[in-house]
Amino acid sequence: MRIALIVAAIVVFIVLANSLYVVNEPEQVIVTQFGEPIGDPIIEPGLKFKTPFIQRVHRFDRRFLEWNGDANELPTRDKRFIWVDTYARWRITDPLLFFQRLRDENGAQSRLDDILDGETRNAIANHDLVEVIRSTNREPVETNLTIEEQTVLEDIETGRLAIQAMILEASQERTEDLGIEILDVRFQRINYVEEVRQRVYERMISERQRIADRFRSEGQGEAQRIRGERDRDLKEIESEAYRTAQTIIGEADAEAARIFAGAYDRSQQTRDFYEFLKTMETFQNTIDQKTSLILSTDGDFTRFLTSPETP
Amino acid sequence: MSDGGFDDLRDVRVPRPPMRVIGLAALVIVAIAIVWSSFYTVGPEENGVVLRFGEYVRTTDPGLQFKLPLGIERVYKIPVQRQLKEEFGFQTVRAGVRSQFSTQGRAEEARMLTGDLNAAVVEWVVQYRIVDTYNFLFRVRNVRDTLRFMSEAIMRQVVGDRTVNEVLTVGRQEVASLVEVKLQELCDAYELGLRIDQVVLQDVNPPEPVRGAFNEVNEAQQQRERLINEAQSEYNQVIPRARGTAQQTIQQAEGYKLDRVNRAQGDAERFTELYQAYALAPEVTRKRMYLETLNDILPNVESKIVLDESLQGILPLLDLKSPGTGQTQGGR
Numbered sequence: 001m002r003i004a005l006i007v008a009a010i011v012v013f014i015v016l017a018n019s020l021y022v023v024n025e026p027e028q029v030i031v032t033q034f035g036e037p038i039g040d041p042i043i044e045p046g047l048k049f050k051t052p053f054i055q056r057v058h059r060f061d062r063r064f065l066e067w068n069g070d071a072n073e074l075p076t077r078d079k080r081f082i083w084v085d086t087y088a089r090w091r092i093t094d095p096l097l098f099f100q101r102l103r104d105e106n107g108a109q110s111r112l113d114d115i116l117d118g119e120t121r122n123a124i125a126n127h128d129l130v131e132v133i134r135s136t137n138r139e140p141v142e143t144n145l146t147i148e149e150q151t152v153l154e155d156i157e158t159g160r161l162a163i164q165a166m167i168l169e170a171s172q173e174r175t176e177d178l179g180i181e182i183l184d185v186r187f188q189r190i191n192y193v194e195e196v197r198q199r200v201y202e203r204m205i206s207e208r209q210r211i212a213d214r215f216r217s218e219g220q221g222e223a224q225r226i227r228g229e230r231d232r233d234l235k236e237i238e239s240e241a242y243r244t245a246q247t248i249i250g251e252a253d254a255e256a257a258r259i260f261a262g263a264y265d266r267s268q269q270t271r272d273f274y275e276f277l278k279t280m281e282t283f284q285n286t287i288d289q290k291t292s293l294i295l296s297t298d299g300d301f302t303r304f305l306t307s308p309e310t311p
Numbered sequence: 312m313s314d315g316g317f318d319d320l321r322d323v324r325v326p327r328p329p330m331r332v333i334g335l336a337a338l339v340i341v342a343i344a345i346v347w348s349s350f351y352t353v354g355p356e357e358n359g360v361v362l363r364f365g366e367y368v369r370t371t372d373p374g375l376q377f378k379l380p381l382g383i384e385r386v387y388k389i390p391v392q393r394q395l396k397e398e399f400g401f402q403t404v405r406a407g408v409r410s411q412f413s414t415q416g417r418a419e420e421a422r423m424l425t426g427d428l429n430a431a432v433v434e435w436v437v438q439y440r441i442v443d444t445y446n447f448l449f450r451v452r453n454v455r456d457t458l459r460f461m462s463e464a465i466m467r468q469v470v471g472d473r474t475v476n477e478v479l480t481v482g483r484q485e486v487a488s489l490v491e492v493k494l495q496e497l498c499d500a501y502e503l504g505l506r507i508d509q510v511v512l513q514d515v516n517p518p519e520p521v522r523g524a525f526n527e528v529n530e531a532q533q534q535r536e537r538l539i540n541e542a543q544s545e546y547n548q549v550i551p552r553a554r555g556t557a558q559q560t561i562q563q564a565e566g567y568k569l570d571r572v573n574r575a576q577g578d579a580e581r582f583t584e585l586y587q588a589y590a591l592a593p594e595v596t597r598k599r600m601y602l603e604t605l606n607d608i609l610p611n612v613e614s615k616i617v618l619d620e621s622l623q624g625i626l627p628l629l630d631l632k633s634p635g636t637g638q639t640q641g642g643r
Contacts, residue, residue, distance in 0.1 A: 024365030026449045045366035063452040064501065068460060087460040089501065133471040134426045140474045141481055153426045153474060160468055184501075186464040190471075191422050197430065201520045204429050204475075208524035212531035219535030226542035233546075234553050241557030245564035252568035256575035263579030269593070273586050276597060280604040292614040302617055 018052035028062045028095050031055050041095040060095045061105070064183065067112045073193055074121055076129040081196055084132075085189040086120050088112065088171070090182045097179030108180060116185060119170045123163050132190060135160040160187065349380035356392035360444050361385070370444055389444045394508060397459055399466070400434035401513065422518070423467045429475035430521075434513040435487070437462050437494065439505045446504030454503050461501070462510075465493045479515055479525070487512045 022045075023029050029042040033055045042048060043062065050057065071085040090112065092098045102108045124132060134156045168185045175182055192200055264274040287293070295302045352375055353359040359371035363384045371386075378384035400421025404411040414421070414434075421432045437458070441447045447454055469489050473482050491510040498505045517525045589596045609615065 022365040025362060025367050026452070027365070045362075045364070047364035061452055063450055064457075065452050066457050066460065068456070087464065089457070130426075130428060133424050133428065135468055135472050138472055140426075140477055141485075153472075160471060186460070187467065188460050188463045189419065189422075190424055190467065191419070192424070192430065197518075200428070200430055201518060204517065204521045205524040208521070208528050212524075212527045215528065215531035215535045219531075219538035222535070223538040223542035226539065226546055230542075230546040230549055233550050237550070237553045237557045241560040245560045248561070248564035248568050252564075252571040255568070256571045259572065259575040259579045263582045269590065270582075270586055273589055273593075273597075274582065276600070277582070277585070280600055283604055283608055287608045287612060289611050289613055291612050292616070293609070293612050294616045294618060297617060297619045305617060306619065 015052050019049050021048055021050060021057050022046070023048055023059075026061060026063045027059050028092070029060070030058050030095050030099055032058060037096055037099065058095075058099055060092050060098060062092070064089050064091050065105070067109060067116065068188070069113060069117055069120075071189065072117060072121065074124045076124055076132065077126055078128045080129045081193040082124070082129065082132075083189065083191045083193060084120060084124055084187060086116060086167075086185060087188045088116055088182055088185045090175075090180050092179060093181045094179035097177070099179075101178045102180075108178070111178065112175075112180075112182075115171050115174045116167070116182075119167045119174075120185075122170070123167045127158060127163055130154045131156050131158045132160055132163055132187070345380040347380075348378075348382070350375060350377050351386050352376070353388060354390070356390050357388045358391045358444050360387045360389060360448055362387070367445060367449065387444075387448055389441055389447060391441050391444060394438050394440055397437045397439070397455070397462065398434075399436070399459075399462060400432070420463060423470050425470055425475040425478055426472050427474045430518045431470065431475055431478050432514070432516045432518055433466065433470060433478070434515070435462075435466060435490075436509075436511045436513060438508040438511070439498075440508060441504055442506045443502075443504030446502045448504075450502040450504065454505070457501065457503065458498075458505065461497050462490075462494060465490050465497060469493065475517070479517065483512055483515060 021029075023042055025045045027045070029048070031038045031042070031050050033051070038055065067088040067090055069086050069088075071083045073081055074084050075081050090108075092108075098108070102111060134153065136159060137155050138153075140153050164186055168182060171182050171185060191197070264270055297303060297306045351359065353371055353373045355373045357373060359376055360367065361369050361371060361378055361384050363379065368384070376386075378386060398417075400417050401412045401414045402417055404413045418432075421434050423431055423433060425431050439458070451457055466486075469486050470478055473486065478486060487510050491507055494510065495507045498507060516522060
């Protein structure tokens with residue numbers, strides 16, 4: 001009796017275990033019966049029932065899923081070889097269709113590989129490298145380099161964002177009947193392939209050397225200019241000072257001459273008196289010990305030596 | 312216990328634990344399991360996300376919390392307060408006061424192309440926090456990888472729109488803040504449930520083989536500044552002094568002018584005064600002044616010769632050049 005009870009309990013347990021199942025929050029589930037899908041996909045999480053043994057549960061992720069392709073070596077329209085590494089974000093929108101077409105996520109990943117790699121290749125091959133790299137036609141901020149050396153940003157027509165959008169759109173069309181939706185495709189990495197990289201490095205080096213040469217020559221030129229300016233300023237300052245000083249001296253002399261003339265040149269009497277006075281002064285200043293004077297008795301002063309009479 | 316020689320043992324019963332005891336023990340074990348699995352601790356930096364049969368029911372705060380036992384409710388603990396970090400282009404090998412970094416295997420992450428089709432090596436860090444535990448757990452699979460993909464894509468997008476000069480010098484800060492904004496936008500669009508706290512650019516360099524050439528540019532720039540400064544300094548040594556000297560020259564001329572005019576005025580005043588006195592008695596004054604002058608000068612003159620006008624031809628006989636006297640003066 002007791003054994004029958006235990007057996008019954010085990011049977012009940014197995015049946016329950018086979019008919020109860022949990023749908024987790026990030027999952028969606030379809031139930032199949034002998035491989036045939038039964039009912040709508042179950043999206044609501046929680047504890048669910050199914051017919052035991054004959055029905056099977058297939059779980060699919062309901063979250064946004066990641067796809068990360070292998071890096072591919074691709075040529076751009078301007079024949080440059082680059083490594084392009086893309087990622088995409090997708091989700092299973094129709095689990096039933098997904099189950100029928102792709103079976104599981106591995107199938108989906110490999111189909112996405114085909115679609116996204118192909119569309120990426122198309123998009124890259126149809127655009128120049130610069131279109132893939134740049135996204136806007138912004139003007140570069142001026143750096144401390146001179147304008148000419150400032151490497152100019154080539155203008156673009158399409159741009160990175162638009163190319164990404166193109167790939168996305170083209171891929172979306174091709175995944176419509178797979179029960180999945182691609183939400184975003186982006187270039188994760190774009191790099192030159194090894195041989196191109198070496199040549200780019202060489203170009204960068206020569207470009208830098210050009211800039212360095214320019215700096216050096218600019219420095220020398222500027223220094224020479226400052227020296228020239230120094231010489232010029234020096235001459236200017238000195239000559240201007242000379243000119244001003246001479247003008248002032250001239251003015252002074254002219255002023256003095258005017259003053260003298262005003263005093264001495266008033267009448268015949270003042271002129272005579274000035275002449276007399278100045279002569280006397282000159283005598284005093286010029287006749288000294290070493291002078292020999294030969295005076296004639298005919299002179300005004302010596303005439304009394306010979307005669308006391310006034311002539 | 313068959314019919315052997317152990318008949319005397321037939322009555323001995325091995326004592327078995329009574330069914331009641333077994334049942335009790337099982338009950339206790341089950342009770343312990345129920346109690347044990349009906350509470351959990353949420354750490355101070357965490358939030359607990361509770362699922363009942365896989366369905367999200369609530370989010371719980373730090374502390375001791377209860378849940379339905381035996382796997383009916385399950386808990387995910389999410390460190391919402393902790394700042395998380397993703398490194399790109401390098402890896403912290405050992406954090407500490409002197410952290411060690413390695414770029415081993417991360418070189419590809421840092422290599423990128425700039426808008427002028429040059430190459431640059433950019434290393435950066437994204438600091439973020441989980442703000443929406445529901446989205447973080449249930450909207451996106453593999454949030455961390457997704458964030459890394461996004462971050463690389465955005466950084467390359469931003470760097471790809473700038474010249475290599477910008478990225479290496481003036482644009483650094485701008486690149487970091489722009490990436491931060493765009494990454495946050497993308498996080499919101501992807502419903503990752505993350506908030507980007509900060510994007511920090513670490514080393515931003517030209518690729519290794521080109522680095523020397525970039526340094527050369529810096530040196531040349533320094534050299535240019537040096538040459539210009541030297542010339543400027545020569546200029547500064549000379550010009551201000553010359554200006555001073557020029558001022559001196561002009562001031563001296565001004566002084567000369569003052570001196571000359573004042574003296575002239577003085578002389579003129581003196582003359583005028585004297586003339587006015589003279590004009591009162593011209594004859595006598597004139598004579599007086601004449602004689603006074605002679606009186607002043609004649610005593611100093613050593614050799615005085617007075618010639619009588621009537622004696623002719625004596626002049627050539629006079630030895631006018633005595634040794635040491637080089638000057639002769641003739642009078643009237």
